[in-house]
């Protein structure tokens with residue numbers, strides 16, 4: 001199975017690799033058309049405090065392909081990043097999340113923060129903070145109701161420039177969370193220099209709580225460190241009451257996971273906002289204290 005490429009000689013591809021490339025191209029084309037035709041959707045997953053009150057929702061990208069069915073973000077985002085589509089797509093996510101949150105507020109629902117995932121490629125754009133300012137202006141959302149989630153990978157390339165970018169964002173009044181904390185390069189050397197507000201502990205630590213070598217000491221250390229630095233701390237991927245009570249006991253202040261709620265369509269998220277309190281947490285908090 002051979003293909004010739006622009007006179008640079010013959011390269012050999014396995015049929016499987018070639019198929020993967022075709023699928024990727026196809027997906028890219030479908031995504032580009034979805035971006036133009038309103039084919040993407042956002043779902044919202046609540047973040048609760050220890051009393052079960054909904055403090056925030058995380059916006060998560062959803063895409064249903066006409067024939068492939070639901071395509072998870074773990075496939076969408078790498079394709080979007082490789083093709084640079086992540087920039088317009090990320091802008092759409094940001095605008096839609098802010099628009100939706102403002103609309104909820106105008107409808108009289110209890111106000112919450114919306115957390116938006118930002119790709120390192122988006123963040124690296126010189127004009128990113130300007131885009132954020134524009135979106136806030138256009139949608140009328142106050143900056144205190146927007147949080148930007150980014151992984152440690154955003155600071156890997158150029159620490160000084162990343163810090164400046166974060167400072168520009170902080171000046172707008174939005175908050176910044178480090179997502180999937182503990183899974184990236186995790187150089188503690190940079191953390192105390194960044195103008196961030198919150199750490200989100202990666203869900204792999206929740207899953208490893210019950211392993212023979214439990215992740216508990218690490219979880220505890222992350223929570224203590226966050227507290228000592230004056231940062232908030234969110235536990236993600238909380239699925240069981242045991243995980244919840246353990247985190248609660250150690251002083252984690254926000255909780256996100258299937259135990260409280262799966263990501264919800266915008267319509268269904270209203271129910272969670274109106275309920276204001278996702279029951280499970282309150283009971284568990286009482287047990288833990």
Ligand code: C2E
Nearest residue numbers: 060061073074077093117118119237238239256257258263
């Ligand atoms: P993330 O930002 O860490 O988002 C949390 C992921 O964990 C979501 O997966 C969510 O559905 C899932 N999750 C939440 N609670 C639980 C739980 O209790 N158990 C388990 N097993 N999973 C849980 P999702 O929606 O598939 O998104 C995966 C990743 O894709 C996100 O991870 C984020 O890195 C990326 N992503 C999603 N939407 C966007 C977006 O709009 N822009 C960018 N740049 N990335 C996005």
Ligand code: MG
Nearest residue numbers: 058117149179
């Ligand atoms: Mg996230």
Ligand code: MG
Nearest residue numbers: 179180200236
């Ligand atoms: Mg995460």
Ligand code: MG
Nearest residue numbers: 180202203236
């Ligand atoms: Mg994660």
